[in-house]
Amino acid sequence: MKINHKLWVLFGLAVTASPTQAQSSVTLFTSLDDAIAHYNNEGKGPVTQLQVGDMTGNWWGLRGEEDLGGGVKTVFFLASGFNLNTGKQAIAGQEFGKALGAWMGLASDSWGTVRIGRQYSPANDLVPGLTGDPYSPAFSTPGDADNNDGTFYVNNAVKYISPNYDGFKYELLYALGGVAGNISSQSSSSAAVSYSTGVLTVAGGYIFAKNDGPNGAGTADQTQNNSVTPLFGDVPFVGSRLISMVAAQYNFGPFIGSLRYSNAQWKPGAKFTAFNRTETFNVGGVSLNYALTFAAGLVFGYNYTKSSGASAATYNTVAAQVYYHLSKRTTVYAVTAWNHANGTTFSADGNSIVPAAGSLTDIAASSSTPNQVGFLLGMTTHF
Numbered sequence: 001m002k003i004n005h006k007l008w009v010l011f012g013l014a015v016t017a018s019p020t021q022a023q024s025s026v027t028l029f030t031s032l033d034d035a036i037a038h039y040n041n042e043g044k045g046p047v048t049q050l051q052v053g054d055m056t057g058n059w060w061g062l063r064g065e066e067d068l069g070g071g072v073k074t075v076f077f078l079a080s081g082f083n084l085n086t087g088k089q090a091i092a093g094q095e096f097g098k099a100l101g102a103w104m105g106l107a108s109d110s111w112g113t114v115r116i117g118r119q120y121s122p123a124n125d126l127v128p129g130l131t132g133d134p135y136s137p138a139f140s141t142p143g144d145a146d147n148n149d150g151t152f153y154v155n156n157a158v159k160y161i162s163p164n165y166d167g168f169k170y171e172l173l174y175a176l177g178g179v180a181g182n183i184s185s186q187s188s189s190s191a192a193v194s195y196s197t198g199v200l201t202v203a204g205g206y207i208f209a210k211n212d213g214p215n216g217a218g219t220a221d222q223t224q225n226n227s228v229t230p231l232f233g234d235v236p237f238v239g240s241r242l243i244s245m246v247a248a249q250y251n252f253g254p255f256i257g258s259l260r261y262s263n264a265q266w267k268p269g270a271k272f273t274a275f276n277r278t279e280t281f282n283v284g285g286v287s288l289n290y291a292l293t294f295a296a297g298l299v300f301g302y303n304y305t306k307s308s309g310a311s312a313a314t315y316n317t318v319a320a321q322v323y324y325h326l327s328k329r330t331t332v333y334a335v336t337a338w339n340h341a342n343g344t345t346f347s348a349d350g351n352s353i354v355p356a357a358g359s360l361t362d363i364a365a366s367s368s369t370p371n372q373v374g375f376l377l378g379m380t381t382h383f
Contacts, residue, residue, distance in 0.1 A: 023067030030060040034084050035333075035378025041358070041367040050085050054136055054363060055333055056380045058084045061100075065107070075113070076104040101153055113161040122159065122171030122192035123205030123245055124150050130203055130249040131260045132287030132301040137361045138319040138337040138374070139301040143228025144362040145281040146243050146264040147207065151362060152221035154188045154209070167196045175219035177210070186210055186218040204246040211237060212269045225362040228307070228315065230266050230275045232366075233348025239269035256289040272350035279309035279346075295325040313343030313356035330381040337361075339372045 037051035052058050061079030068074060079100050081090030089095065096102035096118065103117030128148050132139030140149040157175040170193040177186030192205025211218030216236035223241075224232045231237045245262035264281040287301035303317040319337035326332060341356035358372030366372070 023073065024065060026062060026064035028060070028062055029383060031056045031058060031380065031382040032084060033058055033378065033380040035376040037364075037374065037376045039360075039364050039367075040373040041369055041371070042365045043368055045368075051363070051376065051378075052084045053081075054138070054335065054376050054378055055331070056382065058082055058090070059100075068106075071110060072106060072108045074104070075107045075115075078102045103157075103159075105159075109163060112163050115157075115159045115161070117157065118153055118155050119157050119159055119173070120150060121147075121154055121188070121190035121205070121207040122173050123147075123190050123207045123243065125161075125171055126169075126192040126194040126203040127205050127245045127247045127260070130201055130247040131258050131285060132299065132303075132319070135287070135289065135299045135301075135321050135323075136319065136333075136335045136376075137363045138317075138321070138335050138376075139285070139287055139299070139303065140361045141262070141281075141283050141285075141303060142305050142315040142317065142339060142341075142359040142361055143225045143232070144223060145229050145266075145305070145307075146245060146262040146283050147223070147241075148245065148260075148262060148283070149362055151223050151225065152209075154190070154207075155219045155221075157188070157219065167198075169194055171205075177213070177219055179213070184210065186213045188219045199251045200248070202246075202248045204244075206242070206244040208240065208242045210240045212239065226359045226364070227345050227348075227354075227357050227366040228305075228313075228359050230268070230279050230311075230346050231348070231350050235349050237266070240267045241265070242267075254291040256291075258285075258287045260285045268350075274310055274353050275346050275350035277310050279307060279311065282306050282308075296323065298322055307343075307345070311344045311346055311353050313341055313345050315342075315356070315359065316340050317360065329383060330379065332379045333376075334378075335374075335376045337374050341370045 033053050033056045035054050038048045059079050059081040063077045066074040080096050101118040103115045105115035107113040137149045144151040154175045159173040162170045173190040175188040179185040188209040190207040194203035209220035216238045243264045247260035249258045262283045267278045283305045285303040289299045291297045299321040301319045305315040307313045317339045321335045323333040339358045339360045341358050343356045344353045345356045347354050358367035360374045
């Protein structure tokens with residue numbers, strides 16, 4: 001469908017104009033992120049390509065609020081992810097499939113916020129922000145087996161966000177599967193808490209998702225990034241995922257240090273020859289951000305992942321990043337990372353055991369060897 005560009009410009013001016021009511025507003029916003037990436041091996045050999053969304057992602061959206069009086073307001077959020085290099089949707093067929101979701105709700109400073117719609121789980125709201133993941137997915141988990149990089153969202157979700165009680169806050173979520181006669185089928189639940197003293201912040205949470213419907217249908221998105229996770233080909237994952245995570249972040253002078261641990265259990269709900277029992281991932285990671293100046297900084301990180309169950313592998317990842325803020329809106333960055341895999345994992349169809357392959361988190365397809373090295377040079381801007 002052809003869109004009249006003049007109407008689109010008028011719409012943009014309308015949503016960013018000064019609101020007619022003091023406590024009501026609608027804002028148009030966006031984030032753009034692109035990089036030149038090189039990998040020594042991405043399945044069949046080396047590759048150099050344009051790659052989007054390594055640091056902040058690509059999306060546009062609308063957010064707004066309306067003052068209802070008595071300290072209560074209506075809030076909403078709509079964000080759509082896309083590929084900057086091709087113009088395609090981030091998830092085919094989902095207009096608001098990526099970039100923090102699509103939700104509406106009611107908010108109050110005294111009793112908290114209730115949101116309904118497609119959202120991140122409370123665990124992803126409060127925990128990954130304290131890890132190395134906000135700098136780049138290269139600092140996260142191979143295959144994003146523990147959802148530290150926020151690969152999957154939750155549909156049909158009702159979320160409660162508490163007020164901030166002198167640094168303490170919590171969130172609760174339940175997503176309705178909508179299956180007649182079985183209220184728990186295809187549902188998801190999650191909870192998380194955090195506490196901050198200003199220089200030290202700690203958080204912990206969990207998410208349980210049952211993708212036990214036909215072809216893995218459920219309220220949580222599928223996760224099939226690369227050869228780390230039990231199913232990464234065209235065969236959908238059918239079963240449940242239970243992920244628990246904790247993290248701590250400490251600010252001292254020009255440094256920001258973080259420490260994290262997670263446990264992810266993938267339980268099959270269909271019969272596969274090899275993937276025939278729960279596969280468990282134990283993940284530990286550390287990162288250190290050093291602010292060289294107000295505008296420039298260095299980040300270093302290490303991640304250790306161990307899988308066990310029907311298959312067993314270990315993954316060691318070392319990553320480094322340098323960034324420079326050209327302005328409050330625009331940043332240039334360079335990231336390099338190395339991953340080494342040892343042991344075995346599953347074939348794409350889950351029916352055989354194969355050697356584990358080097359896998360840099362969820363930013364590239366797995367290597368055809370035990371090692372994978374990547375380098376990205378990119379820029380991100382937003383408004």
